[in-house]
Amino acid sequence: xxxxxxxxxxxxxxxxACFTFAQSDKYESAMKANIAxxxxxxxxxxYQELANNFTRIGDAEKTQWLPYYYAAFCYATEAxxxxxxxxxxxxxxxxxxxxxxxxxxxxKENSETDVIKAMIATAHMxxxxxxxxxxxxxxxxxxIKKSETLDxxxxxxxxxxxxxxxxxxxxxxxxxSAAKSLFDKAQQLFDTxxxxxxxxxxxxxxxxxxxxSQYK
Amino acid sequence: xxxxxxxxxxxxxxxxxxxxxxxxxxxSYDGATTDSLGNYSFTASEKGAQILTATSSGYKPYxxxxxxxxxxxxxxxxxxxxxxxxKAVVISAGTFEASDAKRATALNPIDIVTxxxxxxxxxxxxxxxxxxxxVGESExxxxxxxxxxxxxxxxxxxxxxxxxxxxxxxxxxxxxFNPFLFKGTIFSSGGYSALYGQALSSVLLLESIDLPxxxxxxxxxxxxxxxxxxxxxxxxxxxxWGVTYGYTNLALAYNLxxxxxxxxxxxxxxxxxxxxxxxxxxxxxxxxxGYFSSTNVGFRNQxxxxxxxxDAFGLKNFNMYHNLSWKDYxxxxxxxxxxASYSTNKDNITMELQDAEDRKQEIxxxxxxxxxxxNLINKGQYINAxxxxxxxxxxxxxxxxxxxxxxxxxxATYNQYNGSTYPQQIKENVAAAFGExxxxxxxxxxxxxxxxxxxxxxxxxxxxxxxxSFAYKFNDKSQVSFAYGIFYQDPNNKYLPSVNALHFQKATxxxxxxxxxxxxxxxRTEIYYKKYDDLIKTTGANNETFKAxxxxxxxxxxxxxxxxxxxxxxxxxxxxxxxxxxxxxxxFLNYPFAMEPxxxxxxxxxxxxxxxxxxxxxxxxASYTFATGxxxxxxxxxxxxxxxxxxGQGRTKDYNNLSFSVNYLPTIGKANAKSFSVxxxxxxxxxxxxxIYSYNFSVNGQNKVAVTPPSKSFFYLGxxxxxxxxxxxxxxxxxx
Numbered sequence: 010x011x012x013x014x015x016x017x018x019x020x021x022x023x024x025x026a027c028f029t030f031a032q033s034d035k036y037e038s039a040m041k042a043n044i045a046x047x048x049x050x051x052x053x054x055x056y057q058e059l060a061n062n063f064t065r066i067g068d069a070e071k072t073q074w075l076p077y078y079y080a081a082f083c084y085a086t087e088a089x090x091x092x093x094x095x096x097x098x099x100x101x102x103x104x105x106x107x108x109x110x111x112x113x114x115x116x117k118e119n120s121e122t123d124v125i126k127a128m129i130a131t132a133h134m135x136x137x138x139x140x141x142x143x144x145x146x147x148x149x150x151x152x153i154k155k156s157e158t159l160d161x162x163x164x165x166x167x168x169x170x171x172x173x174x175x176x177x178x179x180x181x182x183x184x185x186s187a188a189k190s191l192f193d194k195a196q197q198l199f200d201t202x203x204x205x206x207x208x209x210x211x212x213x214x215x216x217x218x219x220x221x222s223q224y225k
Numbered sequence: 226x227x228x229x230x231x232x233x234x235x236x237x238x239x240x241x242x243x244x245x246x247x248x249x250x251x252x253s254y255d256g257a258t259t260d261s262l263g264n265y266s267f268t269a270s271e272k273g274a275q276i277l278t279a280t281s282s283g284y285k286p287y288x289x290x291x292x293x294x295x296x297x298x299x300x301x302x303x304x305x306x307x308x309x310x311x312k313a314v315v316i317s318a319g320t321f322e323a324s325d326a327k328r329a330t331a332l333n334p335i336d337i338v339t340x341x342x343x344x345x346x347x348x349x350x351x352x353x354x355x356x357x358x359x360v361g362e363s364e365x366x367x368x369x370x371x372x373x374x375x376x377x378x379x380x381x382x383x384x385x386x387x388x389x390x391x392x393x394x395x396x397x398x399x400x401x402f403n404p405f406l407f408k409g410t411i412f413s414s415g416g417y418s419a420l421y422g423q424a425l426s427s428v429l430l431l432e433s434i435d436l437p438x439x440x441x442x443x444x445x446x447x448x449x450x451x452x453x454x455x456x457x458x459x460x461x462x463x464x465x466w467g468v469t470y471g472y473t474n475l476a477l478a479y480n481l482x483x484x485x486x487x488x489x490x491x492x493x494x495x496x497x498x499x500x501x502x503x504x505x506x507x508x509x510x511x512x513x514x515g516y517f518s519s520t521n522v523g524f525r526n527q528x529x530x531x532x533x534x535x536d537a538f539g540l541k542n543f544n545m546y547h548n549l550s551w552k553d554y555x556x557x558x559x560x561x562x563x564x565a566s567y568s569t570n571k572d573n574i575t576m577e578l579q580d581a582e583d584r585k586q587e588i589x590x591x592x593x594x595x596x597x598x599x600n601l602i603n604k605g606q607y608i609n610a611x612x613x614x615x616x617x618x619x620x621x622x623x624x625x626x627x628x629x630x631x632x633x634x635x636x637a638t639y640n641q642y643n644g645s646t647y648p649q650q651i652k653e654n655v656a657a658a659f660g661e662x663x664x665x666x667x668x669x670x671x672x673x674x675x676x677x678x679x680x681x682x683x684x685x686x687x688x689x690x691x692x693x694s695f696a697y698k699f700n701d702k703s704q705v706s707f708a709y710g711i712f713y714q715d716p717n718n719k720y721l722p723s724v725n726a727l728h729f730q731k732a733t734x735x736x737x738x739x740x741x742x743x744x745x746x747x748x749r750t751e752i753y754y755k756k757y758d759d760l761i762k763t764t765g766a767n768n769e770t771f772k773a774x775x776x777x778x779x780x781x782x783x784x785x786x787x788x789x790x791x792x793x794x795x796x797x798x799x800x801x802x803x804x805x806x807x808x809x810x811x812x813f814l815n816y817p818f819a820m821e822p823x824x825x826x827x828x829x830x831x832x833x834x835x836x837x838x839x840x841x842x843x844x845x846x847a848s849y850t851f852a853t854g855x856x857x858x859x860x861x862x863x864x865x866x867x868x869x870x871x872x873g874q875g876r877t878k879d880y881n882n883l884s885f886s887v888n889y890l891p892t893i894g895k896a897n898a899k900s901f902s903v904x905x906x907x908x909x910x911x912x913x914x915x916x917i918y919s920y921n922f923s924v925n926g927q928n929k930v931a932v933t934p935p936s937k938s939f940f941y942l943g944x945x946x947x948x949x950x951x952x953x954x955x956x957x958x959x960x961x
């Protein structure tokens with residue numbers, strides 16, 4: 010009797026493990042499929058569709074931070090590349106909502122979420138740099154620094170810092186040549202960076218290559 | 226059992242396709258995004274009874290039960306617009322709002338300090354907006370035919386009694402408060418909310434800043450004085466405190482820039498302030514701001530009744546102001562805003578008649594000259610408190626209600642030339658209760674309905690003041706709004722006590738506004754009609770003090786105003802243009818009948834231009850203000866009829882002022898800069914126009930003296946530096 014109970018328990022355990030494995034397999038494959046589309050959909054300005062896909066996965070899973078992280082990444086990228094200043098704030102607000110959900114699930118911030126927050130602050134600042142520099146400029150620097158401190162091997166905060174420097178006028182200590190050493194540092198970090206898993210953040214290399222090509 | 230196709234089309238406003246909508250089977254991965262034609266399609270892996278959702282930001286979420294059991298599902302969806310702050314109409318008639326919170330800003334603190342003609346004075350910057358007069362011989366905001374008394378000032382919800390430095394004859398004193406103390410400025414030229422009262426014309430609402438970004442030490446030096454301060458942010462970024470001290474002495478400035486007045490005591494001001502701010506919860510904040518100042522000034526001016534004598538004016542002032550406020554969200558959509566302030570003000574004024582050699586003249590046998598020697602000591606004590614509760618309802622609708630109590634106790638001691646002393650005391654307590662509702666019907670239609678009840682202890686009178694505004698937004702994002710309201714105000718204490726029972730003065734506002742805000746461009750125009758009733762009439766001749774005698778005064782004002790601000794057309798250039806036309810008459814105080822008030826110009830226009838030149842790290846600012854001539858009146862007292870008669874009148878010539886300022890920011894953009902510095906240089910009236918504000922007439926009406934600015938132009942040069950102590954590293958350590 011005792012043995013039977015034990016075996017039922019075992020079966021239950023094994024079944025639940027299989028179930029979890031199946032679930033997580035489905036999760037990973039859905040995430041991989043969408044991450045694979047990152048570059049192609051974003052190139053077509055199809056940020057919303059991709060963000061929707063990630064949000065759906067996040068809403069269904071409820072305990073995974075990465076779907077919301079990627080949704081936030083889509084919106085933050087869209088906000089930074091949007092040309093119409095009057096639309097930027099609303100898109101950046103969508104990114105904020107998603108990254109807050111990711112950090113709530115994580116229970117803390119990490120090096121990757123801080124990069125997104127720095128991107129969001131960059132988008133807000135570029136709407137009206139003169140009046141917003143004091144607030145958002147501080148938020149950009151703070152999040153980049155936090156991100157670098159939380160994971161010194163992460164190339165993305167360095168890449169963002171380099172990009173920002175690249176677009177800052179020379180009079181303010183920015184410019185193409187001032188940004189070069191940061192791009193070089195980002196390149197070194199990309200060469201050695203190992204993502205935690207197949208679906209962990211690993212974006213940024215094509216962007217880096219584009220900027221490095223500007224120096225040739 | 227093949228996979229089942231789910232498809233359809235999402236529309237808004239009856240058949241307009243909506244792209245980017247996220248369609249999903251609730252709690253599953255299944256779903257799609259609508260394309261540019263609003264179409265969606267996906268194959269479902271889930272089966273049976275499911276919930277299909279459609280979400281898109283700015284629209285109300287949609288849910289529908291569907292059954293996935295073999296046949297393809299076709300579901301067309303109509304989404305309804307959600308009422309959101311970004312899209313909704315703004316109730317804005319009469320109001321210029323400028324703050325960080327509202328992203329569509331009209332005028333923010335940086336705008337104030339970079340307005341060339343303003344010299345970092347809040348009120349002077351507001352004078353470039355429509356509805357205000359270019360009165361330069363006395364301080365305050367003269368709005369839409371109203372006197373300066375008719376504008377009230379609020380900091381964090383509580384009334385400020387001595388917003389300006391104490392009056393000096395013939396010139397406008399500055400506001401006491403630094404523009405950088407405030408993150409938001411709301412200037413209302415009429416039709417304002419039931420939360421505010423006791424102002425016939427206008428309110429200026431200032432919201433103080435929250436926690437500073439970082440700990441910093443600040444120093445400033447100019448040829449007018451010096452200041453130093455520190456702001457300390459706690460390590461957990463939950464609280465901060467700060468103190469500053471400033472000293473102003475105009476000796477050097479008045480040596481370099483010739484003044485019309487002959488100063489025997491050049492203005493000298495000591496000022497100190499202190500603050501603390503505590504974050505009591507993620508949404509709650511307690512703020513304290515305290516301010517102390519002492520002023521000493523004395524100057525001689527030509528006496529208007531005798532061409533070879535002078536009036537010597539001396540003023541010693543001590544002022545203290547404390548403001549404590551608390552705001553927080555209480556849960557369930559409730560919010561509280563509470564504030565209290567306590568202030569005291571003491572003016573010691575002496576007037577002396579002097580001859581050409583600056584010797585005191587006592588001509589006690591001629592009342593015309595005898596009364597020119599006196600001493601007046603004014604002491605005021607003010608306690609103001611206010612609480613507002615707000616409950617958010619569905620969408621953006623809300624109700625607000627609360628109460629306000631403003632208590633003042635003013636003692637004046639008048640020491641006459643012959644040694645007689647006349648003390649008097651005026652105590653007033655105005656209690657008010659108010660309520661208002663914001664009603665958003667859709668994103669396009671909103672209304673605000675409010676009512677305010679006030680009781681004056683001094684007048685022993687109560688009143689009920691209704692307020693109403695309505696706003697409608699067109700599809701092209703422009704909007705029209707309308708505001709109506711009744712406003713009551715106590716008679717000014719300087720005309721009290723009265724021998725007769727008085728009641729509140731009254732103004733009724735009707736304002737119609739059209740506004741269009743797009744991509745860094747704002748256009749707005751307003752037309753208004755304002756009716757004055759029960760204004761105070763005064764009695765008293767010449768050198769006697771004027772006292773209120775009845776409420777028989779009246780008047781009206783009507784006008785049209787335009788405002789255009791454009792940050793887009795010319796790269797790196799921000800400019801605004803404002804124009805006001807006003808037609809007004811009033812019979813009040815000692816006016817013999819309804820006349821166009823002497824503080825009003827029919828046409829006023831301003832152009833303000835700002836350009837930031839990045840390569841030289843310099844901001845260039847210019848402003849030009851034009852106003853047509855103001856009327857002036859020669860009023861002579863008739864002792865047989867006991868009233869003033871108009872024996873002559875005229876109009877001053879047009880007013881012109883072109884000002885220029887430069888802000889040089891040498892440290893901007895320096896990587897890892899530990900300090901931030903600014904050099905400011907400004908010149909007002911650079912072209913040297915001979916402006917005349919008005920004329921003063923002698924008692925007998927035979928002599929007139931032009932009232933002009935104290936100096937034709939004025940320049941300013943200052944250097945400010947802020948050393949920031951970056952807490953980023955501390956913050957990171959706290960997170961690890």
